[in-house]
Amino acid sequence: MRVIVLAPIVTSPFALAVAELVRREPGVELAGIVVREHLNLARLRSELRRDGVRLVRKAWRKLVLGRAPSDAGDERGFHDVVRELAIGTRSLVEWARRHGVDCRKTPEHNHPEAIAFVRECRPDVVAFTGGGLVRKPLLEVSGRGVFNSHMGVLPRYRGMDVVEWPLLERREESVGLGVTLHFMDPGVDTGPVVAVRRVPIRRGDTMERLRTRFEPVMLELMLEGIRGLRDGRLEAAPQERSAGRQYFVLHPRLYERARARLAVVAAASSS
Amino acid sequence: MRRLLPRSLGAAVEDWLGRLERGVDEASQRREAGRWLRAAGSLAAPSPEAVPALERVRAAIAASLGLDPPSPQPDFAAPGPLEAAGAPSREDAPRALVLHLAALPCAVSAPDRGVDSAAPAWWPLAGGALAPEQTLALLADACLGATPRAGRARALQTLASALAPNRWFPREGLAPGAANLLRTFVADGEGALASYAAEVCERLLRHVEVQRERALRPRGEVAPDAGRLEQVRFTLALLDAAERWCDLRFLNAALKRSDLHHEQWVRRRARSRHDLLAGLHWAAALARQEELLRELAP
Numbered sequence: 001m002r003v004i005v006l007a008p009i010v011t012s013p014f015a016l017a018v019a020e021l022v023r024r025e026p027g028v029e030l031a032g033i034v035v036r037e038h039l040n041l042a043r044l045r046s047e048l049r050r051d052g053v054r055l056v057r058k059a060w061r062k063l064v065l066g067r068a069p070s071d072a073g074d075e076r077g078f079h080d081v082v083r084e085l086a087i088g089t090r091s092l093v094e095w096a097r098r099h100g101v102d103c104r105k106t107p108e109h110n111h112p113e114a115i116a117f118v119r120e121c122r123p124d125v126v127a128f129t130g131g132g133l134v135r136k137p138l139l140e141v142s143g144r145g146v147f148n149s150h151m152g153v154l155p156r157y158r159g160m161d162v163v164e165w166p167l168l169e170r171r172e173e174s175v176g177l178g179v180t181l182h183f184m185d186p187g188v189d190t191g192p193v194v195a196v197r198r199v200p201i202r203r204g205d206t207m208e209r210l211r212t213r214f215e216p217v218m219l220e221l222m223l224e225g226i227r228g229l230r231d232g233r234l235e236a237a238p239q240e241r242s243a244g245r246q247y248f249v250l251h252p253r254l255y256e257r258a259r260a261r262l263a264v265v266a267a268a269s270s271s
Numbered sequence: 272m273r274r275l276l277p278r279s280l281g282a283a284v285e286d287w288l289g290r291l292e293r294g295v296d297e298a299s300q301r302r303e304a305g306r307w308l309r310a311a312g313s314l315a316a317p318s319p320e321a322v323p324a325l326e327r328v329r330a331a332i333a334a335s336l337g338l339d340p341p342s343p344q345p346d347f348a349a350p351g352p353l354e355a356a357g358a359p360s361r362e363d364a365p366r367a368l369v370l371h372l373a374a375l376p377c378a379v380s381a382p383d384r385g386v387d388s389a390a391p392a393w394w395p396l397a398g399g400a401l402a403p404e405q406t407l408a409l410l411a412d413a414c415l416g417a418t419p420r421a422g423r424a425r426a427l428q429t430l431a432s433a434l435a436p437n438r439w440f441p442r443e444g445l446a447p448g449a450a451n452l453l454r455t456f457v458a459d460g461e462g463a464l465a466s467y468a469a470e471v472c473e474r475l476l477r478h479v480e481v482q483r484e485r486a487l488r489p490r491g492e493v494a495p496d497a498g499r500l501e502q503v504r505f506t507l508a509l510l511d512a513a514e515r516w517c518d519l520r521f522l523n524a525a526l527k528r529s530d531l532h533h534e535q536w537v538r539r540r541a542r543s544r545h546d547l548l549a550g551l552h553w554a555a556a557l558a559r560q561e562e563l564l565r566e567l568a569p
Contacts, residue, residue, distance in 0.1 A: 168519060168568060248480040251526040254519065257568045 008130035013078035149218035155244035192236035307550030335558035450504030
């Protein structure tokens with residue numbers, strides 16, 4: 001079975017971990033990697049408009065500080081997985097060169113060059129590890145489809161900040177927090193659902209610790225989806241459009257309330 | 272000893288980014304709201320009867336934001352009981368008063384570019400389903416609340432039938448009067464009209480969240496100050512939706528829109544009546560936001 005990985009940036013630890021694990025998986029071939037170019041001004045402007053200072057802060061933490069261990073405590077995240085796998089580089093381009101995998105840099109995933117490359121590779125499935133919406137032309141050349149590990153429980157929580165929104169809406173028990181593996185379609189997180197795995201809140205959790213706890217689950221579900229497809233046992237259930245709502249980036253004042261709610265729930269947690 | 276050690280550069284940058292991320296300073300927004308409330312004292316009411324309502328709106332918004340009450344207009348007589356003036360009771364302030372405020376500007380701006388000039392813009396949106404004079408009458412009824420409630424429901428039903436939800440936010444820009452019309456749908460819609468209002472509000476939410484500062488652009492023929500007023504009325508429409516359906520997503524969008532208004536024009540001086548109205552609406556939106564934050568996200 002042939003797999004393509006779509007990566008948001010060259011140094012994405014999620015993409016690196018997926019690529020390495022796919023490479024090691026029997027019966028699966030990593031046919032290629034498509035990574036977005038770092039310096040795309042139009043895209044950076046759009047992301048800055050959408051996420052504002054949060055994007056700058058995220059970039060500062062990831063690219064300048066590296067992951068600050070104190071933020072996530074002892075939670076195991078993507079960086080820890082990359083270290084455990086002894087990948088030996090932080091660059092997808094370097095990793096691809098070492099393992100003889102074709103890696104293309106394009107302005108964005110839906111660019112004609114990216115689509116042409118994916119079409120040439122004839123994948124059975126594409127593993128999306130970040131980088132914006134995937135549009136119809138790319139979906140059409142992606143074999144069975146494009147897997148996405150969404151950080152929210154679908155169909156209820158589609159869109160952005162879906163770790164925080166259930167806390168704000170006090171639905172952390174009734175709906176829960178978790179990761180959903182689904183096939184992407186032209187909508188926002190509306191494609192058929194393959195699997196949902198809940199992520200518990202633990203005593204002493206902060207938002208950083210909690211979000212880090214999602215990371216290995218995203219990776220596990222992605223690999224389970226690939227294995228399921230390889231073994232012919234994959235099932236995907238279409239979503240009812242009306243069963244969920246689209247959520248957007250939280251205003252700082254509501255974000256602080258979500259944080260405060262997490263502190264209360266985490267303090268009451270028995271685990 | 273620890274106090275003598277300098278903070279690391281990383282921690283200092285983190286602090287600075289954290290402050291930036293928290294966004295517009297709420298105290299500065301309240302100060303601006305106070306300025307607009309004072310400036311709105313020079314608004315000419317459409318009739319002597321409307322003066323008390325306008326004064327009560329200003330006072331209620333100031334009270335809600337914890338500001339000193341603005342000085343009343345010079346010829347404003349001491350208020351009688353609110354109920355006698357036909358305004359909502361004090362317990363409902365500022366929510367009901369803000370709805371009352373929403374009705375005022377239609378009358379205030381009608382001699383300028385209000386309802387009577389909105390009809391041609393709505394005519395193509397309704398797909399030719401209504402005659403121009405019907406559109407005007409329906410808009411007037413819906414916005415000014417001139418007809419009894421049952422009659423207004425029929426007017427709204429006719430408009431809803433002629434105007435599909437996906438035609439409210441066309442690429443060529445919004446028709447003037449759209450915001451107050453949407454607010455009327457949200458406030459008055461029952462049954463199928465409530466579902467229609469919910470669908471339009473969902474489209475409004477996606478529109479403002481995706482388009483951000485490009486959202487809610489008016490049609491080319493609308494003056495910039497009238498366009499700003501319309502935009503802030505849509506912020507009030509988002510707050511109406513948040514309250515009606517207890518949906519924090521709409522409050523979230525309204526908070527962002529208020530910040531955007533603050534960045535784009537709130538700190539400027541008023542140059543026209545539309546500017547004064549826009550400032551007053553923005554102050555009302557701030558008051559409403561604080562109330563809804565307490566109710567929906569304690």
